[in-house]
Amino acid sequence: MLYKLAWRNIWRNKRRTFITMGSVFFAVMLAILMRSLQEGSYEKMIENVVSFYTGYVQIHKEGYWDDQVLDNSFEATPVIKTATSSLPSVNEAVPRLESFALAASDSTSEPCLVVGADPEKENVLTGLQNKLVKGDYFKTGSAGAMIAEGLSEKLQLGVGDTLVLIGSGYHGVSAAGKYPITGLVRFGSPDLNDRLVYLPLEKAQIFYGAEGRLTSYALNLSNPDDYKAVVKDLKKGLDEGQYEIMDWTEMMPELVQMIESDRGGGIIMMGVLYVIIAFGMFGTVLMMIAERQYEFGVMTAVGMKKRKLATMVGLETIFISAMGIITGAIASLPFVLYFYYNPIYLGDSMAEAYAQFGMEAVFPTSLDPAIFINQALTVLVFAVLVSIYPAIKIMQIDPVKAMHT
Amino acid sequence: MSVIITKNIYKTYPGVVPVHAVNGVSIDITEGEFTAIVGPSGSGKTTLLNIIGGLDKPTSGEVIVNNQDISQLSNNELIDFRLHNIGFVFQAYNLIPVLTAKENVEFVMLLQKRAKEERDNRVAELLDAVGLGDRMNNRPSQMSGGQQQRVAVARALAPKPKFVLADEPTANLDSTSTSNLLDIMAELNRKENITFVFSTHDQRVIDRARRVITLEDGKIVSDVTRE
Ligand SMILES: Nc1ncnc2c1ncn2[C@@H]1O[C@H](COP(=O)(O)OP(=O)(O)O)[C@@H](O)[C@H]1O
Numbered sequence: 213m214l215y216k217l218a219w220r221n222i223w224r225n226k227r228r229t230f231i232t233m234g235s236v237f238f239a240v241m242l243a244i245l246m247r248s249l250q251e252g253s254y255e256k257m258i259e260n261v262v263s264f265y266t267g268y269v270q271i272h273k274e275g276y277w278d279d280q281v282l283d284n285s286f287e288a289t290p291v292i293k294t295a296t297s298s299l300p301s302v303n304e305a306v307p308r309l310e311s312f313a314l315a316a317s318d319s320t321s322e323p324c325l326v327v328g329a330d331p332e333k334e335n336v337l338t339g340l341q342n343k344l345v346k347g348d349y350f351k352t353g354s355a356g357a358m359i360a361e362g363l364s365e366k367l368q369l370g371v372g373d374t375l376v377l378i379g380s381g382y383h384g385v386s387a388a389g390k391y392p393i394t395g396l397v398r399f400g401s402p403d404l405n406d407r408l409v410y411l412p413l414e415k416a417q418i419f420y421g422a423e424g425r426l427t428s429y430a431l432n433l434s435n436p437d438d439y440k441a442v443v444k445d446l447k448k449g450l451d452e453g454q455y456e457i458m459d460w461t462e463m464m465p466e467l468v469q470m471i472e473s474d475r476g477g478g479i480i481m482m483g484v485l486y487v488i489i490a491f492g493m494f495g496t497v498l499m500m501i502a503e504r505q506y507e508f509g510v511m512t513a514v515g516m517k518k519r520k521l522a523t524m525v526g527l528e529t530i531f532i533s534a535m536g537i538i539t540g541a542i543a544s545l546p547f548v549l550y551f552y553y554n555p556i557y558l559g560d561s562m563a564e565a566y567a568q569f570g571m572e573a574v575f576p577t578s579l580d581p582a583i584f585i586n587q588a589l590t591v592l593v594f595a596v597l598v599s600i601y602p603a604i605k606i607m608q609i610d611p612v613k614a615m616h617t
Numbered sequence: 618m619s620v621i622i623t624k625n626i627y628k629t630y631p632g633v634v635p636v637h638a639v640n641g642v643s644i645d646i647t648e649g650e651f652t653a654i655v656g657p658s659g660s661g662k663t664t665l666l667n668i669i670g671g672l673d674k675p676t677s678g679e680v681i682v683n684n685q686d687i688s689q690l691s692n693n694e695l696i697d698f699r700l701h702n703i704g705f706v707f708q709a710y711n712l713i714p715v716l717t718a719k720e721n722v723e724f725v726m727l728l729q730k731r732a733k734e735e736r737d738n739r740v741a742e743l744l745d746a747v748g749l750g751d752r753m754n755n756r757p758s759q760m761s762g763g764q765q766q767r768v769a770v771a772r773a774l775a776p777k778p779k780f781v782l783a784d785e786p787t788a789n790l791d792s793t794s795t796s797n798l799l800d801i802m803a804e805l806n807r808k809e810n811i812t813f814v815f816s817t818h819d820q821r822v823i824d825r826a827r828r829v830i831t832l833e834d835g836k837i838v839s840d841v842t843r844e
Pocket residue numbers: 630636637638656657658659660661662663664665
């Protein structure tokens with residue numbers, strides 16, 4: 213009966229109900245769109261950075277992260293393989309040997325980052341093969357190198373030309389090698405696009421005089437959200453003094469910080485929006501109970517408990533909010549979906565700024581249901597808060613005074 | 618058997634000049650009465666009815682309803698007490714605007730958690746009795762003032778209360794509606810043996826009462842029962 217009463221009551225003043233509902237509608241729609249854009253951009257950033265290159269978890273020799281040199285490489289012993297393959301959430305440990313070198317053509321030379329990698333495993337982790345724009349993907353056993361497009365332009369070398377690498381290897385040995393360029397890859401980040409050279413792992417190990425050695429294992433997780441548990445388990449399984457096990461938040465603290473502060477800003481904006489809406493609702497409810505004093509008086513006089521009356525009025529607020537929430541969420545869907553399939557490009561200047569973090573400045577929205585649910589719950593909490601004062605007022609109703617007009 | 622006994626009740630509103638709205642009233646109302654509380658405006662009729670009905674508390678004195686001293690009850694207990702013992706008809710705007718005639722009559726029975734079948738039967742019976750069997754699904758705004766008051770009487774009677782208190786139920790009605798409502802009240806009083814206490818200052822209404830208690834300045838100045 214309370215539901216029926218509440219439902220009918222909200223339609224007594226249709227205009228007011230529609231105005232209140234409308235304000236909730238727009239707030240929810242805006243908030244969802246805003247949050248979805250934000251979270252989408254974070255997801256994209258993390259995805260960009262993390263599955264683009266670092267992976268969610270990495271294993272190095274202790275001290276490597278702070279001093280990324282070949283002398284801090286480690287021997288690829290079965291111990292690590294055993295430890296990682298015993299964890300069900302780790303799909304694969306992707307081996308790498310990375311270091312800097314000088315890439316040279318006939319006319320010029322450029323600093324580059326040589327990544328020795330397992331072509332198949334690397335592709336599963338980072339989707340490297342999708343970045344191939346010309347030629348063939350690199351192969352285990354072949355001597356062919358794959359270089360980034362930007363670097364190829366700088367060096368004026370293309371597929372079929374020969375790349376010369378010069379550098380210093382493990383324990384200071386001098387490293388030099390000639391590799392046919394078999395493929396070009398393109399990266400969104402100019403930083404990577406101007407620098408990267410991929411060699412099959414064993415070729416890189418030979419080049420650097422670091423046979424059997426790696427600088428890192430990047431772990432491919434079946435569920436990226438598990439990264440914390442994986443780190444914990446590995447720390448138990450591996451000798452901590454010998455290896456460092458890091459998750460992406462440790463490897464990319466700037467990214468985490470940037471996301472947190474940006475998210476904080478978004479939430480404050482949303483909070484302000486909701487507080488304004490809440491005040492509007494509050495005013496409406498106050499007006500409504502002032503107008504209905506007599507009626508409330510009659511209802512308590514004939515035996516309706518005030519608690520029930522307060523519940524009824526609370527339900528009215530909740531119904532109005534719920535309708536605003538549901539319609540707002542539904543109305544936000546086409547926009548969220550549109551920007552999911554047609555991601556926002558932030559423009560060239562932003563692209564450059566983002567590129568410094570190794571990110572593409574293209575941002576689809578997030579479809580995470582948590583965004584919708586959180587908005588709905590936030591508005592509901594506000595609706596309940598807004599109902600508290602009227603509830604107190606109703607508990608104080610004296611039927612004689614209420615009906616004394 | 619007495620349904621309502623008041624013992625020397627006073628209701629005083631403090632002020633520069635304190636108002637004794639009810640000034641030492643002792644009455645005894647027995648089951649089945651059809652009694653009018655009469656008196657000019659401001660004589661204390663509403664205040665007295667509110668006290669008897671447990672809507673208001675006397676400044677001093679005892680109110681015993683159904684052998685229970687209701688001045689001892691808390692506000693919350695009073696709500697329950699009213700729900701289960703008293704039917705109310707007010708001067709106007711008795712009905713819940715968003716409910717139909719049927720739902721308004723059913724309302725108190727719902728609060729009492731009566732079974733659906735019992736409610737349906739009683740509602741149909743009472744709306745027929747007040748001549749609104751064909752208005753079951755009308756909302757108050759679709760009914761005249763007289764029809765609304767008849768629905769209010771039906772609502773008051775629906776749970777078969779110990780007695781019905783009606784504060785100037787005809788004050789806003791024309792003479793046809795007034796006599797019509799009085800006919801219905803008298804008929805239900807006779808048929809269901811439900812005690813009616815109503816206030817009025819309308820002579821045509823006073824003429825229909827079997828007992829007339831006259832108030833002046835909060836005091837009983839006459840108490841006449843006629844057969
Ligand atoms: N809440 C109140 N505060 C002060 N005086 C009141 C209040 N309610 C009623 N009175 C006074 O009490 C007296 C009786 O009022 P009431 O019971 O309403 O009379 P009636 O119903 O016979 O017209 C009047 O003088 C009225 O002004």
